[in-house]
Amino acid sequence: MKKETRNKIIREIVDFGKRILPTEYSIEELKRAFPFHAVFFTDEGLRAFKVQRSLVTKMGMKLYPKIALIIARERYNEAYVDYKIEGRADSGMIRKAQEIVSSLREGKRKPNAQLEWREILNAASGKTETHTVIADLYIGDHEEGPLFMEIKSPRPNLDVCAQSKLKMLIFKIIFKDMNPQAYLAFPYNPFIKRENYRHSPTERIMDLDNEVLIGEEMWDKIGGPGTFNELLEILDEAAKILRKLLK
Numbered sequence: 001m002k003k004e005t006r007n008k009i010i011r012e013i014v015d016f017g018k019r020i021l022p023t024e025y026s027i028e029e030l031k032r033a034f035p036f037h038a039v040f041f042t043d044e045g046l047r048a049f050k051v052q053r054s055l056v057t058k059m060g061m062k063l064y065p066k067i068a069l070i071i072a073r074e075r076y077n078e079a080y081v082d083y084k085i086e087g088r089a090d091s092g093m094i095r096k097a098q099e100i101v102s103s104l105r106e107g108k109r110k111p112n113a114q115l116e117w118r119e120i121l122n123a124a125s126g127k128t129e130t131h132t133v134i135a136d137l138y139i140g141d142h143e144e145g146p147l148f149m150e151i152k153s154p155r156p157n158l159d160v161c162a163q164s165k166l167k168m169l170i171f172k173i174i175f176k177d178m179n180p181q182a183y184l185a186f187p188y189n190p191f192i193k194r195e196n197y198r199h200s201p202t203e204r205i206m207d208l209d210n211e212v213l214i215g216e217e218m219w220d221k222i223g224g225p226g227t228f229n230e231l232l233e234i235l236d237e238a239a240k241i242l243r244k245l246l247k
Contacts, residue, residue, distance in 0.1 A: 001223065001230050005074045009067055009231070013238040016063050018245065020055055021047050044243055056153075064151050064187045068137050071223040078140030085148070086132045087174035092125030097169035104205050105162045113207035120173065131174065133167045137185075137222070145179030147221070154186040154199065154214070161205035168211065182211070189215035
């Protein structure tokens with residue numbers, strides 16, 4: 001990554017940390033409030049624990065997409081977050097996509113992205129209607145074709161998985177002649193290795209090999225090979241700055 005890109009990411013993380021982490025409480029106050037937790041957490045960890053739930057939610061809604069956008073805009077001109085996509089889509093194909101998602105949700109079939117896409121293409125009716133989807137991240141000029149990402153936590157519930165799957169299929173139908181790419185993307189992998197990933201709602205709805213990007217795969221898809229490793233270095237720099245500010 002360019003130095004400018006790295007600095008933008010660091011600023012974004014540090015500014016986010018300063019907004020969300022509890023500077024109004026001293027470490028001494030937090031240790032009195034959470035004496036047992038203080039045994040197991042570092043001072044920085046104790047600060048994070050104080051706002052853990054809010055922190056995780058806001059990271060998902062704000063931080064991950066912004067970092068993804070900063071990285072994407074180093075390489076692409078048509079990169080946007082929370083982006084409204086509207087287009088004409090074949091009515092028969094949309095109905096088939098809805099049927100597929102419903103069947104997956106009910107456990108009547110297993111996910112298979114290639115088979116599902118063939119069924120959708122074969123369901124074309126010739127009639128079209130306007131449909132709209134919102135992309136967490138959209139890259140219109142990605143070299144492999146327009147890219148649509150649903151950026152979620154690695155353990156989404158069944159509703160989120162089903163909604164994401166339908167949005168991904170609608171996007172692909174709208175852009176069907178442009179080699180569209182659509183993924184459910186996880187910014188990190190709590191299971192460490194991809195082959196260890198286990199989460200029943202995701203496995204029920206998504207073809208893990210073809211529709212899901214986990215951790216490193218997501219960041220490298222946006223910024224190219226090696227992006228995740230660079231990002232780890234940047235995060236380490238940002239962490240050092242935050243620790244100094246919050247002492």
